Amino acid sequence: MAFLDNLINGISLGSIYAVIALGYTLVYGIAKMLNFAHGDVIMVGGYVIFTAMTSMHLNGYLSVLIAILCCTILGIVIEKIAYKPLRQATSLAVLITAIGVSYFLQNMALLIFGEKPVTFTSVVNIPKISLFDGQIVIKSEAVASIIISVLIVIFLSLFINKTKSGRAMLAVSEDKDAARLMGINVNKTISLTFAIGSGLAAVAGALLCSTYPVLSNTTGAMPGIKAFVAAVFGGIGSIPGAMIGGLLIGVIEILGRAYISPQLADAIVFAVLIVVLMVKPTGILGKKVNEKV
Amino acid sequence: MALLEVKKLGISFGGLRAVDDFSLTIEKGDLYGLIGPNGAGKTTIFNLLTGVYKPTDGTIRLDGQNITGKSNIEINKAGIARTFQNIRLFSNLSVLDNVKAGLSNHYAYSTAAGIFRLPKYFRKEKEMTERAMELLRPFDLVDDADTLASNLPYGKQRKLEIARALATDPKLLLLDEPAAGMNPKETAGLMNTILTVRDDFKVTVLLIEHDMFLVSGICEKLSVLNFGQLLCEGKTSEVLSDPEVIKAYLGE
Ligand SMILES: Nc1ncnc2c1ncn2[C@@H]1O[C@H](COP(=O)(O)OP(=O)(O)OP(=O)(O)O)[C@@H](O)[C@H]1O
Ligand SMILES: [Mg+2]
Numbered sequence A: 001m002a003f004l005d006n007l008i009n010g011i012s013l014g015s016i017y018a019v020i021a022l023g024y025t026l027v028y029g030i031a032k033m034l035n036f037a038h039g040d041v042i043m044v045g046g047y048v049i050f051t052a053m054t055s056m057h058l059n060g061y062l063s064v065l066i067a068i069l070c071c072t073i074l075g076i077v078i079e080k081i082a083y084k085p086l087r088q089a090t091s092l093a094v095l096i097t098a099i100g101v102s103y104f105l106q107n108m109a110l111l112i113f114g115e116k117p118v119t120f121t122s123v124v125n126i127p128k129i130s131l132f133d134g135q136i137v138i139k140s141e142a143v144a145s146i147i148i149s150v151l152i153v154i155f156l157s158l159f160i161n162k163t164k165s166g167r168a169m170l171a172v173s174e175d176k177d178a179a180r181l182m183g184i185n186v187n188k189t190i191s192l193t194f195a196i197g198s199g200l201a202a203v204a205g206a207l208l209c210s211t212y213p214v215l216s217n218t219t220g221a222m223p224g225i226k227a228f229v230a231a232v233f234g235g236i237g238s239i240p241g242a243m244i245g246g247l248l249i250g251v252i253e254i255l256g257r258a259y260i261s262p263q264l265a266d267a268i269v270f271a272v273l274i275v276v277l278m279v280k281p282t283g284i285l286g287k288k289v290n291e292k293v
Numbered sequence B: 001m002a003l004l005e006v007k008k009l010g011i012s013f014g015g016l017r018a019v020d021d022f023s024l025t026i027e028k029g030d031l032y033g034l035i036g037p038n039g040a041g042k043t044t045i046f047n048l049l050t051g052v053y054k055p056t057d058g059t060i061r062l063d064g065q066n067i068t069g070k071s072n073i074e075i076n077k078a079g080i081a082r083t084f085q086n087i088r089l090f091s092n093l094s095v096l097d098n099v100k101a102g103l104s105n106h107y108a109y110s111t112a113a114g115i116f117r118l119p120k121y122f123r124k125e126k127e128m129t130e131r132a133m134e135l136l137r138p139f140d141l142v143d144d145a146d147t148l149a150s151n152l153p154y155g156k157q158r159k160l161e162i163a164r165a166l167a168t169d170p171k172l173l174l175l176d177e178p179a180a181g182m183n184p185k186e187t188a189g190l191m192n193t194i195l196t197v198r199d200d201f202k203v204t205v206l207l208i209e210h211d212m213f214l215v216s217g218i219c220e221k222l223s224v225l226n227f228g229q230l231l232c233e234g235k236t237s238e239v240l241s242d243p244e245v246i247k248a249y250l251g252e
Helices: A002-031 A038-054 A060-086 A091-113 A140-162 A164-174 A176-181 A186-211 A221-234 A239-260 A265-279 B042-049 B072-078 B095-106 B111-115 B119-139 B154-167 B184-200 B212-218 B236-240 B243-250
Strands: A129-131 A136-138 B004-013 B016-026 B031-035 B057-062 B080-082 B172-176 B204-208 B221-226 B229-235
Touching: A002 A038, A002 A136, A002 A140, A002 A164, A002 A186, A002 A221, A002 A239, A038 A060, A038 A091, A038 A186, A038 A221, A060 A091, A060 A186, A140 A164, A140 A186, A140 A239, A140 B111, A164 A176, A164 A186, A164 B095, A164 B111, A164 B119, A176 A186, A176 B072, A186 A221, A221 A239, A221 A265, A239 A265, B004 B042, B016 B042, B016 B057, B016 B229, B031 B042, B031 B184, B031 B212, B042 B080, B042 B172, B042 B204, B072 B080, B080 B154, B095 B119, B095 B154, B111 B119, B119 B154, B119 B184, B154 B172, B154 B184, B184 B204, B184 B212, B212 B236, B221 B236, B221 B243, B229 B236, B229 B243
Parallel strands: B031 B204, B031 B221, B080 B172, B172 B204
Antiparallel strands: A129 A136, B004 B016, B004 B057, B221 B229
């Protein structure tokens, strides 16, 4: 039963990683950049919810909605100010800028909220699930994480594959110049991608902080990196890949912590990534990218 | 008034003068050919016309509107669409979605309508699908609508590129070597398709082609380019019998 407990915790954590990984994968697939500040948007989302609930005494769900709105706007602004001017720059320059944005967000949070972590009140109030006469209890946060991540993957896939904006995103991800020549607004499409990714980061922030209720300015950093690993693991650029990668990383991390060594759990995650990349360099569901000339 | 008026167009890449002092006038409804030896600068002219490169000299007017130096999107909106010498389809999209991607600008609904699947989303998507199917019909691609573009045979990919370009509703359609890689039978089919497309969709066509069977078969007028400069222009039959043109093609 302890194993089942751990497995469920792993799936729950993995679901949160999956939601974060979706943001990484979308932005990478379409803007062809690694937005290392993505994890910190989660933290911003967490603080927005915290502030809305404690200072403004708003209800949890409403606070999450406000956080989604704030993070969406933040994502658009970050892209416009920090990344758009570098559209023609080397990927190294963009990467360094993204790390800069990451530190900027962390330090802004430090300035505003101080270094002392705050205690986050869970926004989830659905009932927990009891199985086998209460031998296994799935916490309500875990239930919410799993359901929400599945819904997000379904909605996102429908949006990308079945709508005009989604088609534009796919077209831009394949060939920006050809897309432009077909009248597709590439800048708007990239902006939309950041908006969606950052909105998802706010949802991930709500789930993460509800599950592990301590919030500080570095809360988003490690989950951000793990979700990045998840995205690479599943095949960066692939939506189902992000989901599978997220779940696997979550499960490996929790099982590794329980059965191998709590100190080594993170190392195990990265070791598995290295092995996967040696066997299949494009990740589990990744496609080979043909550079067009 | 001419549909396309190019005056003294020029561009340099470093020391290389790829196009120099190039002028071209195309009337509405023309089927116009641009020919010349490899490396003459033909594709570069398409790149200049569609805003991929900004010209260093000269002006481009489309239907009276000055489009010199405008962005790709503005030029596409003004009415120029193109295909590519090396096929550049959205290979991970279906045949239908490739054409629908080209329709984007003509069927407006908000992203929110798409996310929340409002009635407008369904209505507009249905209209787009219908229009896309109409565009696929002349190219015999209706049965391939759900095929991934990359899984199409080569000849069909070339046709799909034309359909996608037509989707943007251009006044002027630029085709860069549409028959490249096709066998004589496919080329003959393509020639018919280009003629019907010109008449049915009321577009003007400017095409680059090395296949002289196609050029002499459907182009009414020609411009010949050599080392970035206009060598000769006029009626197809006259141009093709010009000794200068023959010399440029056969070498010394
Ligand atoms: N972006 C660029 N930078 C530098 N040189 C270029 C560029 N684009 C084209 N050129 C050069 O300009 C010249 C004309 O090239 P272009 O592709 O227009 O020829 P073309 O007439 O289309 O030839 P082909 O029949 O082989 O397609 C070539 O010498 C080419 O190398
Ligand atoms: Mg060429």
